[in-house]
C-alpha cells in the first residue's frame with residue numbers, strides 16, 4: 001500500500017443527462033510516476049482529469065490523494081494539484097514573468113528562485129518579458145505548464161500538453177515532465193491521442209474508450225516481454241512448433257506462416273544449438289516488435305461497442 005495508492009481513482013462514474021461519459025473508472029498512480037491517458041475524441045480523458053483536479057464535483061465514486069478523499073475540500077487538499085486543462089487564464093496585458101509571479105503568489109509560493117528554476121528547465125527565458133497577449137500557441141502552452149508546477153503540486157495534470165507544438169518543443173516538454181516526476185516526485189497524468197508521444201514519457205498507459213478503461217499497459221513490463229518474442233521463418237512451421245513445444249516453449253503460427261515463439265528462459269543461441277541436432281531448418285529469425293500503436297488499434301477494435 002502506501003506509495004501504491006498515492007492517487008487512487010476509485011470506481012468513478014460521470015453521467016451527463018442519459019449519457020454515461022465515464023463508467024466505473026478505476027486506476028491508481030504512484031508518487032513520481034508518469035501515466036498516459038490515451039483514447040479517441042470524446043473518450044472521456046478531459047472529464048477524468050477535471051474530476052481529479054476538482055473542476056467537476058458532481059460524479060459518483062471517489063478520488064483519493066494519499067488516502068484523503070478529494071471531496072474533503074481542506075486547504076491542503078486544494079494545493080495538491082497543478083493542471084493545464086484547456087486554456088489557462090493568464091493576464092494578456094502582463095508579461096509571462098509577471099503572470100508567473102502572480103500565480104506563484106496565489107498558490108503560496110513566494111520564492112522567486114523557484115520561478116527562475118522552472119523557467120530555466122523549461123527553456124522559456126526567451127519570451128518571459130513579452131506580454132502574454134502576444135504569445136503564440138506554443139508559448140501559451142509552455143507558460144501554462146510552468147504555472148502548473150509552481151506551488152509544488154503532488155499531482156500534475158496535463159491535458160494534451162504537446163498538442164500543436166513543434167518537435168523541438170515537444171522534446172523539451174518531455175524532458176521537463178521526466179524532470180518534475182523524478183526530481184520533484186510529482187505524479188504526472190498526461191493525455192493525448194498520439195500514442196507514440198505518450199509511449200516515450202510514461203511508465204504506464206491507460207487506454208480509454210467511450211468512458212471505460214479498456215486496457216492498462218505497464219511499459220516496463222511490455223519491454224521485457226517484447227524482448228523475448230521471436231519470429232522464425234521456416235519451410236516447416238508445424239515441425240518447428242512441435243519441437244519448441246517439446247522444449248516447453250509456447251509458439252504459434254502467424255498469418256504469414258512464420259512461427260512466433262516466446263523464448264523466456266532460453267537464449268536465441270541456445271535455441272539454435274538445440275536446432276542443430278534436429279533436421280529443422282530456419283531461414284531467418286528476428287525479434288518481434290509489436291508497437292503499442294498496433295496493440296492500441298487492436299484493443300480499440302476488440303472493444304467496439306455494438
Ligand SMILES: Nc1ncnc2c1ncn2[C@@H]1O[C@H](COP(=O)(O)OP(=O)(O)OP(=O)(O)O)[C@@H](O)[C@H]1O
Nearest residue numbers: 016019021039040041042043044045046047048193
Ligand atoms: N458539459 C458537458 N455536457 C454534456 N456532455 C459533455 C460535457 N462535457 C463533455 N461531455 C461529453 O463527454 C464525453 C467525453 O468528453 P471529454 O471531453 O472528456 O473527451 P476527451 O476524451 O477529452 O476528448 P478529446 O480527445 O476530444 O479531447 C463526450 O461525449 C462529450 O460530448
Ligand SMILES: [Mg+2]
Nearest residue numbers: 045046047159
Ligand atoms: Mg479532451
